[in-house]
Amino acid sequence: MSESAERGGLAHRVPDLGALELLLAVARLGSLGRAARELGITQPAASSRIRSMERQLGVALVDRSPRGSRLTDAGALVTDWARRIVEAAEVFDVGAQALRDRRDSRLRVAASMTIAEYLLPGWLIALRTARPDTAVSLLAGNSTVVAERLLADEADLGFVEGPTVPAGLDAAVIAHDHVIVVTAPSHPWARRRKPLDAAELAATPLILREKGSGTRQVLEAALGTLARPLIELSSTTAVKSSALSGAGPAVLSELALGEELSARRLIRIPVEGVRLRRALRAVWPTGHRPTGPARDLLGLTRAPLA
Amino acid sequence: MSESAERGGLAHRVPDLGALELLLAVARLGSLGRAARELGITQPAASSRIRSMERQLGVALVDRSPRGSRLTDAGALVTDWARRIVEAAEVFDVGAQALRDRRDSRLRVAASMTIAEYLLPGWLIALRTARPDTAVSLLAGNSTVVAERLLADEADLGFVEGPTVPAGLDAAVIAHDHVIVVTAPSHPWARRRKPLDAAELAATPLILREKGSGTRQVLEAALGTLARPLIELSSTTAVKSSALSGAGPAVLSELALGEELSARRLIRIPVEGVRLRRALRAVWPTGHRPTGPARDLLGLTRAPLA
């Protein structure tokens, strides 16, 4: 993330979550008072909070009138940025909630790191709207750990990544984790018209995760040869940062890239003739077809076998 | 966003930004004390803050030892979710900062709503690492407004979307806003093997923005006929929510979809034989080639003409 000398800290320049939620509520409901009521606080509290947020940002956010409150132009812009933060917070929330309720919950899920990080919270948000009262617990670990938990009846549903299904488990492919090649927009590859081929990819020094990591394995299996590292880094985030800084082409899981792709801060380079993907599977003990909440969750994860 | 009865409010279950930043610093630096120093607070403050975050989440996040602190397994998971929030906050920050410094700044940008919302903050984050001391101001408005500002020398660089370039301006296409068709994973289209064609798209009732909106215009221009609305909604977010809830296929700008696509909560349905995209252009007064910071920013926005 290129931590520049940035004195002050984000927290002092960005309103806190409560204020952002309040702003969204005002936008939706068109009135400070109504928004306050929805969040369970009083109207003066809401009024003061919005005001102090406007002071902090140095911009008027809402037009007050005796008939209600509407967003300013600037307010509309700010509200959309705020919504992104709140959505990220929702992901955090359901993830953390699942993590917390270890023991005593109704649906116990065991998942690989990648899935637990990027996919599960989204599914759980969806599950919550369908079955609001289901408490979920989450354990993250590798395939072996997931299998152990399922077989010991300490988990109801598991998720694993990779080519093999652990023994004793039935599985269904629910999606694929695409490993993709990206560069900064300034890189020459970003202007290519023809897709890369395997030979070219194998011949080019790339920004990679360390040897043995999931994405690296997928890449080398697909190439049928060892990859040539330009830099080797031990975290997905570090790889992303290097790529963003223009150090060179990087290989990353598509799941780790959110906004960077759609905002064109990183460009996806098409690759042809190489199967750069890894199956993501739901798993359960052989015979024990998922039922109840596990079945609901499984239904939500059904994606096309693209 | 399907506001369920969700009592309590996110803010009470999710640590505040300061705490999340602290957690990231601890993860990066491997020590509470060092992290504290980096954020400009004392070691006991950091210690207590992390502890209260652990209490709040009900999970141990860091392993303390007299030699330093390392993340727990759960801590690593939580840290990655936290990073998403902090990144969204950074986007908010640079956007808001640009919005605030209206008058007295060195680089004045005028941009269409879509670009100001989704693209500009990312570019400004990148610009900040290259030119940390450049103050940027941002005005959001439609093409006409952008053109006015540029011609009145009240802006140094503009960004507009749509097929035409306002008179008196030079332009360069920097990217394309792809309008795409998405459905929930449960929708039959999510399992199609063949791309949609124009006739099929025109014949199917779709979840759309209101008539006259940008994405709707692109869609109807591409189809050469009016679209058939299943539901008409007045905000991008509302369209997204409806699609997520499985109400039907929706048409949205790719820029508005972040995590939903990569996490497969919404599935992109390929469409063939239809040009569902709109040029995004940088613009400046004819003759006045951008120089200085404006030139730097323009350089950052260069993306392939995909």
Place this chain on the structure above:
DNA sequence: CGGGGACATAAGCTGGGGTTATGAGTGAGA
């Protein structure tokens, strides 16, 4: 065996955000 890290604990201050109580516009209807 004495530093010097690293983290924990304790006591005290401060301020942001909450509350209640009240005032003051505006518009709609009797």
Place this chain on the structure above:
DNA sequence: TCTCACTCATAACCCCAGCTTATGTCCCCG
């Protein structure tokens, strides 16, 4: 025109989260 019902703003007060300083404990290393 008066009054009610709605909006938002202001004032006075309270509380607690989070900060600070000052100290204690543990462990490793020279």
